[in-house]
Amino acid sequence: MLGRWQLLPAYAGSVALVIGLWSVGVALILLAIALLITAPLPVIRGLLGKYSVGVVDFEAEVDGAKVIGRWLYPSQPHQSSALYVALPRAGLTAAFVGTATPPALRRFLPRWVLSHWNCVAIPAKRGAALAKSCESMPVVLFSHGLTGTREVSQSLGLTLAAAGALVVLVEHTDGSSTLARSLDGSSLPFDHSLYDLGKDPPTKEYVAARREQTERRAAELRRHLTLLRRIHGVAHSRAETQRSLVSTIGASPSSSSVRLDGIPAADTASLLTALGERLDLSRSVVAGHSFGGASALTFACEEEELPVGKPPIAVVALDPMVDWVPERVMARAGYGEHGSYGLQQPPLQRYEKTPPLAEVPLLLVWSEEWQRLGYFRQWSANLLERAGRVDPDSGSVSPTGKVSPAGRAQWLKRDRSHACVVVGSGHQALCDVALLLPGRLNALLKNSLGGARSSELASRVNAVVLGWLRNQGLLLEGGETASTWYRGESLPLTRLPGIMRHRSAGTDARY
Numbered sequence: 001m002l003g004r005w006q007l008l009p010a011y012a013g014s015v016a017l018v019i020g021l022w023s024v025g026v027a028l029i030l031l032a033i034a035l036l037i038t039a040p041l042p043v044i045r046g047l048l049g050k051y052s053v054g055v056v057d058f059e060a061e062v063d064g065a066k067v068i069g070r071w072l073y074p075s076q077p078h079q080s081s082a083l084y085v086a087l088p089r090a091g092l093t094a095a096f097v098g099t100a101t102p103p104a105l106r107r108f109l110p111r112w113v114l115s116h117w118n119c120v121a122i123p124a125k126r127g128a129a130l131a132k133s134c135e136s137m138p139v140v141l142f143s144h145g146l147t148g149t150r151e152v153s154q155s156l157g158l159t160l161a162a163a164g165a166l167v168v169l170v171e172h173t174d175g176s177s178t179l180a181r182s183l184d185g186s187s188l189p190f191d192h193s194l195y196d197l198g199k200d201p202p203t204k205e206y207v208a209a210r211r212e213q214t215e216r217r218a219a220e221l222r223r224h225l226t227l228l229r230r231i232h233g234v235a236h237s238r239a240e241t242q243r244s245l246v247s248t249i250g251a252s253p254s255s256s257s258v259r260l261d262g263i264p265a266a267d268t269a270s271l272l273t274a275l276g277e278r279l280d281l282s283r284s285v286v287a288g289h290s291f292g293g294a295s296a297l298t299f300a301c302e303e304e305e306l307p308v309g310k311p312p313i314a315v316v317a318l319d320p321m322v323d324w325v326p327e328r329v330m331a332r333a334g335y336g337e338h339g340s341y342g343l344q345q346p347p348l349q350r351y352e353k354t355p356p357l358a359e360v361p362l363l364l365v366w367s368e369e370w371q372r373l374g375y376f377r378q379w380s381a382n383l384l385e386r387a388g389r390v391d392p393d394s395g396s397v398s399p400t401g402k403v404s405p406a407g408r409a410q411w412l413k414r415d416r417s418h419a420c421v422v423v424g425s426g427h428q429a430l431c432d433v434a435l436l437l438p439g440r441l442n443a444l445l446k447n448s449l450g451g452a453r454s455s456e457l458a459s460r461v462n463a464v465v466l467g468w469l470r471n472q473g474l475l476l477e478g479g480e481t482a483s484t485w486y487r488g489e490s491l492p493l494t495r496l497p498g499i500m501r502h503r504s505a506g507t508d509a510r511y
Contacts, residue, residue, distance in 0.1 A: 004116045006035035042436045043455070044122050046155050047462045049162025052077050054128030056271070057150070057261035059183045062223040062230075068182060069224065070150040070169040072161035073275065074137065075128035091187070092149065093117045095179040099190045100147035100433075102445070117436060122154055124161075127263045130274040137166045137275075138283035138474050139228060141221050141299075144170065145290030145321070145431065147178045147190060152431045153289060159462040163475045166279065168224055174216045176291060183261050202323070210291075210324040217295040218302065221286060227258070228279060235276025283474045284313045287465075289431045293320025300360050301329045314361040314472055316465055318430040319370050363468045364419040365461065368449055369426040418468060422460045423498045424452030430461055452498075460498040467493055 013028030046053075054075030059068045094111040101109060140160050144152055150171040157167040173180045175191025194213075197206040260268045288296040300315045426447040428434050434447040434454035442448040448457060469475045471493075493499060 004036075004041070004119055005112055006039055006116060007032055009035065038440075039116065039438055041116060042120050044120060044154050044158075044432060044435055045455075046158030046160075046162055047459065047466060049159065049164070051075060051131045051134060051162050051164060052128070053122075053124040053158055053161045054126070054130065055122070055124035056127055056263060057183065058258065059261075060227050060258040062227050065220075065223055066173060066182070067170075067220065067223050067227060068150075068173065068180065069171045070154075070157075071275075072124065072154070072157045072167040072169065074131040074134045074161055074164050075125060076131055078125045078128055092151075092179050092181070095189065096147070096149075099178045099192075114436075120436070122158060124158065127260070127267060127271065130271070130278065134164050135278060136280045136283075137164060137278050138280055138285065138469075139225075140165050140167045140285045140287055141224055141296075142167060142169050143217060143221060143286075143288030143292030143295040143299075144172065144177065145288070145292050146176050148289070148292070148431065149177050149179065152433055155432050155435060155458045156462050156465060159466055160469070160475065163466060163470075165285075165475060166228075166275065168228070170221060170224055172217050172220055174213055174220065176213060176217065183259055207323060210321075211326040214291070214294050214298050214324050215326055217291070218299040221295060221299045222302070225281075225284065229281060231258070231272055231276040232279045232281060233276075235273050235279075285316060285469065285474060286313055287316035287318070288320070289318040290321050290427065291324060293317035294322060294324045296320070297322075297325055298329045314363070314469070314474055316363045316365070316468070318365045318461070319367050319427050320364070361472050362417040363465065365430065365464060366419065366421045367425040367427050367430050368421055368423055369446060371421045416472070418493060420464060420493055420499050422457060422464070424449050425457045425460070429454060429457040432458070434458070456498065460496065463496050464493050464499050467496065 009028040010032035013025040013032065016022075016025035016028060051074035054073050055070065057068075057070050059066065061067070093114040097109050097111050097114055098106065140157075142153055142157060144150065150169040153169065157169055161167050171177055171180050173188055175188065175194075177188070178190050180188040194206060194209050197203055197209055199206055258268070258272060260271065263271065286296045286299050288294070294317075296315055296317055297320055300313060422430065426434070426442075426445070426449060428445070428447040429442070429452075434442050435458055437445070437447065437454070439448070439453060442454055443451070448454055466475065
């Protein structure tokens with residue numbers, strides 16, 4: 001608790017009381033109480049599920065490039081007191097103040113103002129044994145937004161891991177992370193140079209640079225999936241032993257490697273073997289928030305990543321920064337001419353073949369803040385309109401946009417693609433940034449609208465993503481909190497508390 005600067009006046013006040021300065025001591029203690037109330041210790045929790053959650057930070061080399069991040073996974077039951085420090089690397093909070101805070105506030109804020117975040121813990125145990133009853137784990141790759149890190153979407157990650165998924169919280173090394181940290185203590189800071197191209201308003205050069213960066217982030221997601229495929233492949237090879245698992249994937253950071261933070265080599269091999277044996281890569285989901293949402297959509301449009309003869313991956317995009325989706329990807333998503341940015345009105349131009357994204361189940365979750373912007377409403381409606389043209393009977397895009405009555409009934413029953421809005425949410429409420437900040441500050445920064453509490457907004461986001469993945473058959477396990485979602489008919493997402501349908505020009509954008 002010594003990391004909580006809010007307690008420093010209390011320490012000084014205690015000394016003052018000891019030496020007889022009663023009025024000074026009482027005043028300092030009251031000041032500490034006021035600081036604790038205005039800047040309380042954040043709480044990060046997910047929705048309860050069937051499993052406890054294990055956590056481990058990892059680092060690996062894949063095809064000559066480093067990948068880093070955090071795995072959350074279903075684990076054997078452990079005591080509720082087994083907490084893991086959510087932001088364990090020194091320097092992260094200071095970097096966040098210098099990078100992610102609004103420019104108008106940045107020069108007035110000392111770098112230590114968020115140091116109490118280092119005391120935040122999540123209900124997960126480092127290196128916990130994998131849950132024995134979890135025989136098959138879907139995979140969720142999650143891409144953070146601009147200035148984000150592996151820590152900024154842990155609430156959703158905990159929810160999905162408790163429901164039986166391996167969640168990969170990617171930390172991007174392209175300069176878009178506040179501070180990308182390696183296990184040896186080295187780090188890659190945020191790249192401010194792109195702002196020199198003109199950010200407010202964004203110039204063509206700035207947007208082009210971000211789109212190129214989106215391509216690199218999508219390639220990084222691909223390397224994370226490649227790593228899991230290799231772990232899965234080696235674990236299922238009868239000729240390999242636990243020792244060769246580590247050496248084949250790599251045992252040292254200088255070669256193709258996998259390292260787990262704070263886990264001995266023998267336990268690393270055991271955990272990797274257990275994960276590899278139970279990974280179900282045919283149930284893969286790519287997700288992201290903001291810049292990460294654009295990265296997820298870009299990744300999903302790469303045809304080579306759609307498993308041949310297997311169920312396609314699903315995409316979850318939370319407030320995707322569609323401005324930064326590359327034009328090439330726009331065309332491959334079925335938007336027709338380059339430069340339209342997805343804003344043309346339906347009916348959309350025909351695509352010469354089934355666009356990759358049209359065959360992928362898609363969930364778009366918008367904040368109420370961004371949903372009010374016509375740009376995003378039209379883009380979302382167009383994307384779902386294209387997805388809605390795929391006839392489930394034939395698997396191809398209907399040139400007229402029509403499908404058979406039976407096919408459309410099947411489509412609606414599966415709730416295959418969906419867009420919805422989290423009521424009362426600002427953009428940062430779709431990740432953990434709002435959870436980490438005091439409620440009054442969230443209202444000031446418009447992270448929450450209309451007095452909505454950040455914890456309630458996080459629950460709404462977690463509920464709609466969890467419910468939709470269950471509807472797709474991608475998560476099969478449920479706990480007491482969500483037991484009714486895992487039986488019988490599909491969960492009607494827009495009947496969840498605080499969730500409303502996404503609309504564009506008065507038309508329901510759900511297909």
